[in-house]
Amino acid sequence: MEKEIHYCPNEHGLMVVKKIPKNITFRGEEISIQEEIFVCEKCGIEVATIEQTAAIQDAISDAYRKKMGLLTGAEIREQRESLSLTQQELAKRTGVGIASIKRWENGIIQTKSMNISLKEAFQKIKVGNSYTGNRALSIPRIKLVMKEFEKELGESFLEEGDMMLFDAKYLWYADMIAFHRIGQSLTGATYAALPHGPQMNNYKELIGLIRDSDETEATPLTDEEKKIILRVALAFPKKQLAYEASHREEVWNKKTVGSTIPYSDAAKLTEIQT
Numbered sequence: 001m002e003k004e005i006h007y008c009p010n011e012h013g014l015m016v017v018k019k020i021p022k023n024i025t026f027r028g029e030e031i032s033i034q035e036e037i038f039v040c041e042k043c044g045i046e047v048a049t050i051e052q053t054a055a056i057q058d059a060i061s062d063a064y065r066k067k068m069g070l071l072t073g074a075e076i077r078e079q080r081e082s083l084s085l086t087q088q089e090l091a092k093r094t095g096v097g098i099a100s101i102k103r104w105e106n107g108i109i110q111t112k113s114m115n116i117s118l119k120e121a122f123q124k125i126k127v128g129n130s131y132t133g134n135r136a137l138s139i140p141r142i143k144l145v146m147k148e149f150e151k152e153l154g155e156s157f158l159e160e161g162d163m164m165l166f167d168a169k170y171l172w173y174a175d176m177i178a179f180h181r182i183g184q185s186l187t188g189a190t191y192a193a194l195p196h197g198p199q200m201n202n203y204k205e206l207i208g209l210i211r212d213s214d215e216t217e218a219t220p221l222t223d224e225e226k227k228i229i230l231r232v233a234l235a236f237p238k239k240q241l242a243y244e245a246s247h248r249e250e251v252w253n254k255k256t257v258g259s260t261i262p263y264s265d266a267a268k269l270t271e272i273q274t
């Protein structure tokens with residue numbers, strides 16, 4: 001790029017490459033970037049080559065992602081490579097196509113829910129499978145499982161203002177039993193021992209995303225998974241029963257508040273036959 005020569009369109013001769021700080025508004029957010037472009041020192045006109053324009057777009061995308069708490073393209077690539085994952089392997093673990101991984105690493109901004117899936121996938125590989133039940137978190141699948149419970153119980157879940165106080169108990173039992181019986185959770189959710197019972201980690205952040213997600217994007221439930229959901233629904237035909245049962249579980253009430261309940265605790269459940 002240094003070898004490229006540009007002449008001022010206003011006939012002032014050679015332009016020079018400069019790094020210029022810029023504040024711009026992108027998707028309603030104020031962000032600061034550095035643009036590397038050709039500048040005429042006489043008239044100040046700025047010209048960007050195709051490569052410089054692409055680099056500026058990447059800088060905007062990364063600055064925006066940084067500001068919004070999303071992984072930048074470089075961070076996705078670095079974390080993937082540090083775990084010795086190919087783009088294909090990361091795609092599989094996050095439940096997306098390889099083209100999405102390539103795009104995110106090259107400046108296209110991932111959604112907030114996909115960012116959570118990416119972080120969970122990285123985390124899962126780092127800490128092993130015990131916290132996610134051997135599956136990358138799938139937000140649409142949480143909704144799919146809740147819809148299945150609605151069908152079996154004739155109760156509604158995920159309602160406006162509902163903080164998943166009861167929903168999470170059904171989800172937790174079904175995830176734990178699925179891990180115990182088939183070696184994989186239904187949703188990839190991580191659970192913590194919170195004062196009102198077992199609850200999804202980051203549930204406050206996740207509830208809106210779950211409600212807004214499209215359950216048809218999730219891998220469909222297998223017959224075996226549907227049977228597990230039915231088993232939990234039959235064990236706790238009313239929401240209050242699931243709530244109370246979860247509070248009798250030692251894997252919850254013996255834990256310190258906020259600690260993670262590993263899926264390996266599934267074998268110690270007492271209120272339902274696993």
Ligand SMILES: [Zn+2]
Nearest residue numbers: 008012040043
């Ligand atoms: Zn000029």
